[in-house]
Amino acid sequence: xxxxxxxxxxxxxxxxxxxxxxxxxxxxxxxxxxxxxxxxxxxxxxxxxxxxxxxxxxxxxxxxxxxxxxxxxxxxxxxxxxxxxxxxxxxxxxxxxxxxxxxxxx
Numbered sequence: 618x619x620x621x622x623x624x625x626x627x628x629x630x631x632x633x634x635x636x637x638x639x640x641x642x643x644x645x646x647x648x649x650x651x652x653x654x655x656x657x658x659x660x661x662x663x664x665x666x667x668x669x670x671x672x673x674x675x676x677x678x679x680x681x682x683x684x685x686x687x688x689x690x691x692x693x694x695x696x697x698x699x700x701x702x703x704x705x706x707x708x709x710x711x712x713x714x715x716x717x718x719x720x721x722x723x
Contacts, residue, residue, distance in 0.1 A: 661718030
């Protein structure tokens with residue numbers, strides 16, 4: 618069974634385009650490392666500009682393996698340069714009964 622993750626990335630000032638570039642590479646790198654399923658990811662944006670991504674890891678073991686992959690570590694470094702990770706509860710939409718986000722195509 619896979620493991621779904623919902624991640625929120627708030628762009629650092631002046632770094633939105635660089636974050637978009639990392640998001641374009643994110644799933645292809647994880648797929649190359651055979652860590653995620655073939656299910657399509659979903660990418661959305663909150664009203665404050667935070668990107669919200671939903672994707673599926675192959676397993677809990679795949680999540681652990683990501684921490685030992687140099688390709689994934691390099692990609693995560695790019696994320697850290699371009700954004701802060703946000704808990705979903707920091708997004709205004711998470712307080713709504715039915716959270717609505719803008720659909721994003723990269």
